């Protein structure tokens with residue numbers, strides 16, 4: 196029997212994009228079947244869409260038995276959708292792709308060759324341009340990648356997409372990471388394995404619009420930092436220590452000044468400023484601790500990462 200590639204496609208309100216995606220991926224599958232004799236399965240994850248996404252997927256599933264679907268009970272986010280896909284996939288090689296064709300299907304051939312011929316465990320993709328993206332967003336994205344690579348030991352590549360083809364072995368390692376606060380870009384790097392990076396120019400969505408608002412992206416980047424670095428906690432303690440030392444020196448200066456000059460009460464405004472500054476910094480540091488505590492709290496609840504409402508597939512774990 197020939198090998199199988201599983202394509203995982205998280206979909207959230209993608210009714211306009213799915214038909215284009217389906218046509219493009221079936222074309223690519225046909226090419227790869229003749230070239231490498233490899234079969235495909237497509238796992239569409241309907242992440243609680245409010246439009247016709249699920250019905251469209253079902254209509255494809257009716258006449259194409261390669262089409263599998265999992266529909267969530269509500270919107271759980273792309274991370275949860277990808278995790279569900281990885282758990283359900285039965286392929287020897289597993290790819291994750293967006294439904295909007297921003298991840299070019301033609302690259303699957305070179306990705307497959309990287310794994311089979313070059314002996315890599317994973318062929319990942321990276322956008323070399325951020326064309327078509329608002330400049331402010333690109334700026335903050337760049338800052339985020341610089342920062343997180345400095346303060347964490349997970350290798351997180353700037354411009355890396357979630358679009359990648361992985362071996363079964365690597366996917367099993369990822370499935371073993373059952374954390375609730377998922378940040379896949381970090382998880383992929385953390386599990387290691389030999390990864391080859393393929394580059395491509397950014398393309399715009401075929402239909403629909405991006406599901407990521409600036410606010411969502413900002414919160415996601417905080418998740419990433421908290422999930423893969425404890426550096427902010429160390430920074431909070433260092434700031435606390437510095438302020439203690441400063442306060443100690445100031446006290447010494449005050450005492451000697453009073454003893455020498457008998458200084459009356461003076462400098463009330465400066466005192467107010469200092470109180471404000473110090474209490475601000477304290478609250479900020481407590482906030483950092485609070486963020487970690489909140490994440491720990493959520494992890495300890497051990498809630499499921501996603502809940503399935505319906506599916507046409509048994510999967511290998513469920």
Ligand code: UDP
Pocket residue numbers: 204205206207208209242270271272273276292293294295297404405406407
């Ligand atoms: N997506 C999802 N759940 C969400 C948000 C997005 O499954 O809550 C899917 C979406 O349907 C798409 C992919 O994740 O297939 C990437 O989303 P999008 O294209 O909006 O992100 P961008 O390419 O702009 O980063």
Ligand code: MG
Pocket residue numbers: 293295297400405
């Ligand atoms: Mg997109």
